Amino acid sequence: MTQCQTLIQALRQNGYRITPQREMVIEALAHASHHITAEEVYERVRARSRAVNRATVYRTLDVLIGQGLASRVNLGGAVVVYATRQHGSHIHLVCRQCLQWIEADPELLASLGLQLQNHYRFAVDFQHLCLPGLCQSCQSTQGAEES
Amino acid sequence: MTQCQTLIQALRQNGYRITPQREMVIEALAHASHHITAEEVYERVRARSRAVNRATVYRTLDVLIGQGLASRVNLGGAVVVYATRQHGSHIHLVCRQCLQWIEADPELLASLGLQLQNHYRFAVDFQHLCLPGLCQSCQSTQGAEES
């Protein structure tokens, strides 16, 4: 709840107008336990009001991202998900085979982040990181399906 | 050269037929210094023969990926690139702002890989990893453009 208000305030303070549509998009995004796709945001918003268009969802998500309030990540393939920045930093271990993912402890990346910063002056976006690979169950089936 | 032959042999042994089109796609991919987009593969192949269709390029790339001979990676945004597995493991530090990327030393990820394997039984795909973030120059402009 408060999370939504924070986002709304941030938008308002940056000169954006708060419309019912934007509120609903923000709420859908903030209430999502994890990341959701644009389509899922649309569905959730649509469940509350038919007076929202897909284009508006995309436009609102773009605004949030532009303001650094949300992030967009491509979980391999064509799967694009969104999340508010307030979900905190986290790592996704995305299985390239079953497309499921595990959340990993962000702490594991701390030292890597420092090294990359020192060596390459590159600031990895730890807010929303996604590492492709193979999950445990797919590692087993991997060999078997090579027929 | 030999790299192409290896790929071709692998396909042949898995029951795929080797056509001039597939050879050309494989050569274009294998000779690419880094990763290339599907469109670039198409252009390179097209430069050698007009008798190749975009659909064939996509289909061949899919076959290669299905066989684990190539990988597809989304460098943020709509940029999708391909590379043969034989290019060895490497990390891309992709700037989410200017979309340019730096190659980082894969060794930096070695310990992280082990930890993720131990903690989560997840095998990160180090063959072709891509970390989003901000490059040095965009880190400077970042603060300035927040108007």
Next chain:
DNA sequence: CTCCTTGCAAAGCCTTTGCACGCTG
């Protein structure tokens, strides 16, 4: 000779855009 592959063109998918109306501030 079989049937895997291809080219062609069209469809698909997700996302973006142009425009006039409507609502926020």
Next chain:
DNA sequence: CAGCGTGCAAAGGCTTTGCAAGGAG
């Protein structure tokens, strides 16, 4: 009120698909 934000519908870019003809093995 001024002008940003919206819905609608159409376009857009990239990728996939159906089908008949063609070529690999």
